[in-house]
Amino acid sequence: MGNPKPKVPLSIITITISVLAFLALLYTERISSTSFSSSSIFRFKPCAKRNAAKKYVKDKRDLNVSALDYAADDRFEFDPEECSLVNGKWVFNSSIKPLYTDMTCPYLDRQVSCVKNGKMDLDYQKWEWMPDDCILPRFDPIKALQKIQGKRVMFVGDSLQRGQWQSFVCLVESFIPLEQKSMKRGRIHNVFKAKEYNATIEFYWAPFLVESNSDLHIIADPKKRILKVDSVAKHAKHWIGVDILVFNTYVWWMSGLKIKSLWGSFANGEEGYEELDAPVSYTLGLKTWANWVDSNINPNKTRVFFTTMSPTHQRSADWGNEKGIKCFNETKPIIKKRHWGTGSDKRIMSVVTKVVARMKVPVTLLNITQLSEYRIDAHSSIYTELGGKLLTDEQKEDPLHYADCIHWCLPGVPDTWNRIFYAHLLYL
Numbered sequence: 001m002g003n004p005k006p007k008v009p010l011s012i013i014t015i016t017i018s019v020l021a022f023l024a025l026l027y028t029e030r031i032s033s034t035s036f037s038s039s040s041i042f043r044f045k046p047c048a049k050r051n052a053a054k055k056y057v058k059d060k061r062d063l064n065v066s067a068l069d070y071a072a073d074d075r076f077e078f079d080p081e082e083c084s085l086v087n088g089k090w091v092f093n094s095s096i097k098p099l100y101t102d103m104t105c106p107y108l109d110r111q112v113s114c115v116k117n118g119k120m121d122l123d124y125q126k127w128e129w130m131p132d133d134c135i136l137p138r139f140d141p142i143k144a145l146q147k148i149q150g151k152r153v154m155f156v157g158d159s160l161q162r163g164q165w166q167s168f169v170c171l172v173e174s175f176i177p178l179e180q181k182s183m184k185r186g187r188i189h190n191v192f193k194a195k196e197y198n199a200t201i202e203f204y205w206a207p208f209l210v211e212s213n214s215d216l217h218i219i220a221d222p223k224k225r226i227l228k229v230d231s232v233a234k235h236a237k238h239w240i241g242v243d244i245l246v247f248n249t250y251v252w253w254m255s256g257l258k259i260k261s262l263w264g265s266f267a268n269g270e271e272g273y274e275e276l277d278a279p280v281s282y283t284l285g286l287k288t289w290a291n292w293v294d295s296n297i298n299p300n301k302t303r304v305f306f307t308t309m310s311p312t313h314q315r316s317a318d319w320g321n322e323k324g325i326k327c328f329n330e331t332k333p334i335i336k337k338r339h340w341g342t343g344s345d346k347r348i349m350s351v352v353t354k355v356v357a358r359m360k361v362p363v364t365l366l367n368i369t370q371l372s373e374y375r376i377d378a379h380s381s382i383y384t385e386l387g388g389k390l391l392t393d394e395q396k397e398d399p400l401h402y403a404d405c406i407h408w409c410l411p412g413v414p415d416t417w418n419r420i421f422y423a424h425l426l427y428l
């Protein structure tokens with residue numbers, strides 16, 4: 001036996017990576033005040049639940065007849081009851097053209113406007129998600145607008161949810177004349193209005209869903225953040241009366257540190273927190289959210305969606321590129337089936353599965369984790385901003401510190417999340 005090399009325990013590596021990831025997230029979060037995300041739906045639920053969902057649709061008689069024909073005409077067409085969108089592959093098609101660009105859509109944050117920010121390689125836009133089990137309908141902006149006619153749609157969550165919101169707005173906005181649309185942006189609440197459809201597409205910033213001391217004014221140091229894992233009402237009162245709610249929360253829990261969690265009321269105020277492992281704290285927080293939904297949402301009036309984890313790609317060894325620097329310079333999706341990296345925490349996924357399964361109000365999961373896991377080529381990387389300014393050339397040359405492998409370029413992967421969301425909207 002030779003001298004074993006001193007080994008750094010893996011857990012330390014993991015923690016360092018996650019803290020780095022988190023810091024990267026932070027500076028991007030600090031600039032823009034709100035966020036958003038979305039994804040696809042996963043409908044393989046226990047039978048009882050599936051039947052319940054079916055019944056709900058029938059009772060409501062809200063299946064558009066043409067949508068029904070659409071489903072009946074072609075057995076292989078997407079059907080939320082029967083088709084999992086989780087398994088599939090990305091197929092390259094050079095003739096694909098996104099419905100918008102970061103030049104044509106006026107509502108995109110600079111953080112995600114990669115081409116405007118200097119990205120030359122557009123191949124990342126030409127991959128299409130092909131589920132194994134069915135055909136995913138193409139996003140039809142007019143149909144999407146018709147489906148949300150007279151409705152309020154609200155995306156709630158973090159900056160990834162903000163990306164999904166901006167993607168959805170950009171996918172439809174060019175089909176609305178200038179005088180028929182408006183955008184009101186705020187720190188917390190953003191509202192895009194499509195006047196002729198009497199519809200709004202909104203984003204509400206709540207990165208943990210539950211309350212924290214870092215919601216309105218973001219606290220850069222994760223150690224100083226305290227989460228009120230049993231409180232959601234302050235945010236949730238803004239969700240009342242919305243017709244279609246799309247939630248997410250994930251990456252903010254992943255600082256790699258224990259989460260300072262507070263519940264009940266303590267005479268000593270914020271000092272009464274306990275430090276919990278992320279999955280434990282996440283469970284408490286998500287249950288608080290679930291209880292609120294179950295007690296305040298009338299499922300006959302409001303549809304609830306939940307976008308699963310958006311994977312981060314901070315560790316190129318995950319996909320066998322030992323010499324790589326995070327997702328920097330990656331130009332192709334991962335081909336290996338079921339690739340799953342360290343940026344998607346299975347423990348968090350199973351919390352979501354368990355909590356949602358016990359809810360009274362049916363929640364449609366947009367399960368985008370696996371399909372996004374493959375897309376190491378589609379993050380903002382160095383084509384992003386910092387402190388409201390484009391990365392400088394020196395910063396671009398230091399991808400280890402400056403490449404953003406959490407957020408996604410737009411147009412890009414979140415458009416696919418919305419294609420899945422849209423497929424479900426067709427069944428509303």
Ligand SMILES: *[C@@H]1O[C@H](CO)[C@@H](O)[C@H](O)[C@H]1NC(C)=O
Nearest residue numbers: 064065066067142143146147
């Ligand atoms: C059903 O969908 C079609 C086209 O998708 C649309 O023209 C029609 O207005 C819809 N009907 C209802 C009742 O929503």
Ligand SMILES: *[C@@H]1O[C@H](CO)[C@@H](O)[C@H](O)[C@H]1NC(C)=O
Nearest residue numbers: 091092093094095096097128
């Ligand atoms: C490639 O994309 C074009 C335009 O969206 C589409 O018409 C065509 O069917 C696609 N080809 C394949 C093989 O999917």
Ligand SMILES: *[C@@H]1O[C@H](CO)[C@@H](O)[C@H](O)[C@H]1NC(C)=O
Nearest residue numbers: 149150151152197198199200
């Ligand atoms: C517009 O939509 C809102 C709900 O978002 C509804 O209360 C209102 O009655 C609608 N107005 C018209 C003219 O359809």
Ligand SMILES: *[C@@H]1O[C@H](CO)[C@@H](O)[C@H](O)[C@H]1NC(C)=O
Nearest residue numbers: 056059060297298299300301
């Ligand atoms: C939803 O609608 C069903 C059938 O119309 C009705 O039985 C049920 O009480 C309604 N639920 C709520 C919460 O209003």
Ligand SMILES: *[C@@H]1O[C@H](CO)[C@@H](O)[C@H](O)[C@H]1NC(C)=O
Nearest residue numbers: 323324325328329330331399
């Ligand atoms: C990134 O890719 C470009 C173009 O392929 C190449 O010239 C450059 O050396 C790569 N940079 C690194 C650090 O691998």
Ligand SMILES: *[C@@H]1O[C@H](CO)[C@@H](O)[C@H](O)[C@H]1NC(C)=O
Nearest residue numbers: 042086349352353365367370
């Ligand atoms: C989402 O899909 C993955 C497979 O890619 C699965 O392991 C996971 O349980 C699903 N998540 C939920 C919340 O259903």
